[in-house]
Amino acid sequence: DIQMTQSPSSLxxxxxxxxxxxxxxxxxxxxxxxxxxQKPGKAPKLLIYAASSLQSGVPSRFSGSGxxxxxxxxxxxxxxxxxxxxxxxxxxxxPYTFGQGTKLEIK
Amino acid sequence: xxxxxxxxGDLVQPGGSLRLSCAASGFTFSSYAMSWVRQxxxxxxxxxxxxxxxxGSTYYADSVKGRFTISRDNSKNTLYMEMNSLRAxxxxxxxxxxxxxxxxxxxxxxxxxxxxxxxVTVSS
Numbered sequence: 001d002i003q004m005t006q007s008p009s010s011l012x013x014x015x016x017x018x019x020x021x022x023x024x025x026x027x028x029x030x031x032x033x034x035x036x037x038q039k040p041g042k043a044p045k046l047l048i049y050a051a052s053s054l055q056s057g058v059p060s061r062f063s064g065s066g067x068x069x070x071x072x073x074x075x076x077x078x079x080x081x082x083x084x085x086x087x088x089x090x091x092x093x094x095p096y097t098f099g100q101g102t103k104l105e106i107k
Numbered sequence: 108x109x110x111x112x113x114x115x116g117d118l119v120q121p122g123g124s125l126r127l128s129c130a131a132s133g134f135t136f137s138s139y140a141m142s143w144v145r146q147x148x149x150x151x152x153x154x155x156x157x158x159x160x161x162x163g164s165t166y167y168a169d170s171v172k173g174r175f176t177i178s179r180d181n182s183k184n185t186l187y188m189e190m191n192s193l194r195a196x197x198x199x200x201x202x203x204x205x206x207x208x209x210x211x212x213x214x215x216x217x218x219x220x221x222x223x224x225x226x227v228t229v230s231s
Contacts (some may be wrong), residue, residue, distance in 0.1 A: 001169075034217040036152075042146075043202055044152065046219035055219060087152055091216050094166040096142075096154040 002026055005097035008052050012107040017078045017081075022103045023071045023088035032092035035064055038101075039084045048073065057058045078104075109133040109220055111203050116225030123193050123229070129186040129203030129222055137181040139160070140206030140216055143188050145199035146224075155201070156188065157195040157216065160209035171197075193229045 003026035013019050015066045023033065031051035036044040048064035051071060061076040075082055083106050088099040115127040120130035129141070142157040156167045156177040165177050176189040186203050 010168075022192070030197045030214075036218075038152075043221035043223055045221070046217060049207070049219075050215075078114045089152075089217070092214050094157065094212055095218065096157070098154060099150040101151045101160040 001095055002029060002088055002093060002097055004088055004097050004099040006086075006088055006102050008102060009102065010103040010105065012105050013078055014107045015078050015080055019075045019078055021073045021086055021088075021098050021104075023066075023073070025069045025071075025090055025092075028068045029092035030091045031067045032090055033064075033066065034089045035073045036086045036087045037060075037082075038073065040086065045085065059095060067105065080106075109205065111205065111220060111222035112224040113201065113203050115220045115226045118228045119193055120231050121143045121169065121229055125190045125193065125227060126193060127188040127190065127201055127203075127225060127227070131184045131186065131203075131205070134205070136184040139210055140209060140211045140213070141179060141186045142204045142206055142216070142218055143177060143186075143201055144204055144218065144221070145197075145201045145227075146198075147199040150199075154198070157206065159185070159211035164211040166211055172180065172196045183205075190227070193227075195229050198227060200226050 033051045035048040038044040052064045085103045112130045143155040158177045174192045176185045202224045204221040206216040208215045
């Protein structure tokens with residue numbers, strides 16, 4: 001199975017900050033990497049698919065990059081509604097594994 | 108608007124069985140793979156299973172293989188998960204999610220949208 005490792009596991013930041021979350025795959029997954037946002041008590045929401053494609057309706061302050069084994073999710077200017085947990089997921093091969101999550105908290 | 112509504116979650120004893128359902132609307136159900144993803148209390152997301160649009164192809168996580176069976180009824184726009192030999196570690200909120208393509212093993216299967224989830228508790 002392909003292991004996905006996110007860093008950091010938690011992060012404190014302020015409104016307006018630029019934030020980067022990293023996801024590393026245990027083997028090359030090309031660009032088959034997706035990012036989700038989950039708020040407490042809610043279902044996950046797709047933000048980015050295929051490493052860098054912004055899902056319709058997602059604000060442009062979210063962006064993704066990377067290929068092979070190393071990927072990043074960047075939020076250019078944090079807004080209050082962005083405080084949530086973020087997960088990466090590889091869809092290169094089943095089982096479609098997720099990272100352990102990065103909890104983004106208000107500083 | 109695409110909508111997914113899960114049901115069937117319950118409290119069940121270890122070794123018991125349960126069937127989850129996911130009613131879909133707002134899209135051509137048979138044209139898309141569908142998946143189950145679960146989340147244990149306070150934990151991260153764990154992919155469980157996926158089925159192709161036709162229902163002819165399925166994949167499972169090792170943790171549920173041989174115990175869980177995914178299926179779909181395209182005439183009823185409904186996805187199912189039959190869960191047998193349940194264990195305490197199967198306790199989780201189970202989400203159904205729509206894939207991007209019809210093929211189950213496709214690399215293009217990111218999940219959007221997701222249902223609101225249904226809670227399965229395995230305890231004596």
